[in-house]
Amino acid sequence: MQEFTRINLDITINSGQVFLWDKIDGVWHGVNGTEILRVKQDPFEIISSQKKPSDFFRQDDNMEKILNKISSDNIVRTAVERFPGLRLLRQDPFQCYISFICSSNSSIQNIKQMLKRICQKFGKKIDFDGYEFFAFPAVEKLAKANLKDLLSCGLGFRAKYVKTAAMSVHSGALEFNFLKKTDYKSAKEDLKNIYGIGNKVADCILLFSLEKLEAFPIDRWTQRILQKYYSKKFFGLIEKSLTEKNYESIHKKIVEYFGPYAGYSQQFLFKMERELNKRNWL
């Protein structure tokens, strides 16, 4: 196996993309929609509870080409050299959608807790690999959930977002399969019409579950990164607050500069900066 195709599970799973993964007896197990995945590092092996091949790790991406392309930027190249096994993931869209709605103004620990409780309360129990798991709930389950039950999962003010957002999917107002096919800009507009979704959350959903590799989520960390390493390149944009118009013009410049795989660039930069400022966020 070539070095650039080698996926590092620890690094990838601990890169802020997913929240429902645990290492059990040295083997990673995670919830992806209705399936449970069991993933071993060496030799690399993915087993799904649904006994179907999984493309969760985007094994179809041409990493040689992508890494080569994004490495034309020196900072990104450094990050790629440091974390060559980092990958974007291809998540179940509904789970990703709800996960990042829950992420607003919260910490990773807290997000994990909320999502775990949501699964336990609303998801189907699955026995797999000798362990007990809870799948991510069906759309209908969350769309019809009581606000009270959602609150008991620790969602707080996000409970109403989750309920409403699930209803939008259930009613057919929002269609993930359509968003996958349509272009970045219009998919993003559709997502942002959902109660509880702004620019940052929309970009996470687009990048992590809807095949939009040019999405570049800008949060506090990304802002810090842009200010630290790219203040000259994006002069006049990043020191302002992230207003609606400003976010859009930054993103435009970002795609101009980082290219069509800007989302991959973001993931590497993000990982490097988080690691640099490492505290207790695992």
Next chain:
DNA sequence: TCATCACCTGGAGA
């Protein structure tokens, strides 16, 4: 259009 603020909750630091 733009800045400020409240918001559930849990953990860290004073």
Next chain:
DNA sequence: ATCTCCAGGTGAT
């Protein structure tokens, strides 16, 4: 111990 502050934002004013 109790309090304040803040965390990978969003919506309302």
